[in-house]
Amino acid sequence: MKKRNRSFVSLLIAFSFVVLAVTGILAFALPFSLQIVGLHALMGFVFIGIIVLHVVNNYHHLSRYMKTRVLWVTVVITVGLTGLFLWQPKPIRNILTLSQNLGPAMDRFEVQNDGLIYDYRPSPNYKMTLNLRAGETFDEQAAPHVAIWLENASFYHIKTLREPDDSIAGRAALPYWDFKRRGWESAKQEMETEGLDLELPPEVDGVSGATQNSSFDPADYILPADPDNPMPYRLLIEIDQPNDNQPSLVYSVEIDNSTPQAFQLLDLVGFPKQEANDADGKEVWALYFVDDQFSSALELIDSGLLTIDR
């Protein structure tokens, strides 16, 4: 009976390992798929259970191994690999970039010496790549604060794609994005308090004003359910180089899926300035045209290219 149990567990380990190995490779090589990643994760949990049985079955042998020098070698190797994969130096990053699966976050942001790259893939059939080519004053070692977000045609924040790495300093350095984001969060909170569904556009007008398109659901813009009636939206970035004594700069590009363009260049819009509070005492920020207070900040980015594979 014990022998049958042992062979049952061993074969189960072998077969489930095959599934795990295949789905693991597929999950790395292919764009994100809930089926593959789901299968891999759930089979992983099953595998954990079988391994417990396997450890119980082989406890005698394992306890013997624990007393050998091999134990320390394996511990060192495991710790070393864990540290390396967590640290992710450039060669490891390069391996990771081979992956087509950007994981549940569906995005990837990298600072390189020639600029910044941001990939966003909300669906296997839709890949957005923003390539901010470094300008003369760009310094990889002291990379600027960057936020990337989407707004609808009524200028309301609908999704932040990329927050600055240092959230406290970043929010202070990128006040326009922070203002927009907070506006969105307060509108969202207001709607939740009122028990309204965020994905029902007509009701949003109460918060956002009468608008041409007022859905807060990014999917309505990026991957519209009705491809014949897409809603235009804008991708914006705010960028600031710390300690340059110049305000942040905002660049944008309009994306209209009704007239799809594979390549679009971002345009410099302006710089943020705080206005007098509105009639309700709420903070207001507006963008102003770039004036002569700017010098090196204008050289941070040589160009911003948005590529969309649909």
Added chain:
Amino acid sequence: MTNSQHDGGRRNFLQKSVLGTAAAGLAIASTTHIKADPVPDASEPEIVNEVEVLVIGGGTAGHVAAIQAGRAGAKTLIVERNSQLGGTTTTGGVAFPGLFDAWGKQIIAGIGWELVKESVELDGGKFPNFAKVPQRHWQNQVFTNQFLYAILAEEKCAQAGVEIAFYEFPQAVQQTSDGWQVDCVGFGTRRRVLCKQIIDCTGGAEVVGMLGLPRLREEERQPGSFLFMLGKEHQPGRNQAHRLYVHGADSTNSRTATEANLTGRKSILARVRKDKKRLMHMQPETGFRESYRIQGETLISVNDYTSGRLFEDAISYAFYPVDLHTKTGVKPKPLKPGKVPTIPLRALIPKSSKNIMVAGRCVSSDRLANSGLRVQASCMGMGQAAGVTATLAAKLGTTPLEVPLTKIHALLREHGQIVPGKA
């Protein structure tokens, strides 16, 4: 109450009554010394004028052209079929002119801006902050008091020595050895004008049409807008009036314009009955967007417009989204950052013509380019350039196409206009 008190009270009452009546009488009497100047030969129905520059149409481009020609020293007459200057800004009620700025810099100044600025300042109004990035293009249009604007335009014409002829329009145009003979008609007036240069600012290039020169016209035109205010006070220079589209509105001739106005007013009456609100304000006529355009020596294409092409003979900037109104409304297509279209002189000169120019929405352009060029600031820029060119042509005894561009630019700069190209 004692008798003396009673008497005093009665006396006071009588005194106040008398003073009150006198004051009222004075108020009425105070208007009696405002007297129109006598019109020489007012009973004579036929008159003759000899001028250097005749501006036909006193609308957005026309009054600017006339003031400019007058200021540049040309003897100038302006003929307007309505009762005031300003056109779309005043009679049409779109007292919201734009766009004078682009990307944080002023691009159209000169006489048009002078009038808008003075109107706003006199009215205690506010200007948009042009340094601020507008989320919508119209945020940089200027709320203007249409009534003040019309009066200031007349004042500036008078100061520039421009003669104004309201209620008149051209009936016949003939070429003469050194210019034109234009027969105009108004009620009780037949006016023969002998002039060296004509600036056709009729909106639909009516004089160009009378001369048989080629014009362009679409099968279907953009809707006009009829402005009114329902249920609340209209504050000129402060708020925008309500507006309704008059589809098919066509300013081609008196019959089509009549139909547009009847349709617009009928729709407003229907709104009043439906909404059961007071009608607080209504403009006298429809604001028309589109009729004829000339076929000029150069045609501005939508690519020229959106790419911000700097024409070699550019005489003015223009700035507005491509803004084609249709049955379903309008979806303005903003210009790309940094792009500022220009208007070439040759787009104001009808093809194969001499001694005649146009200014305003009938500028030689394709339909989409025209949907951006037709707005007030751009038309004012064209008007001023036409005023300068026609004056120089009249003084030099040549035709607008032959006037040296350097002289046009120099005179435009002298009169405060921004000239494309060199700073």
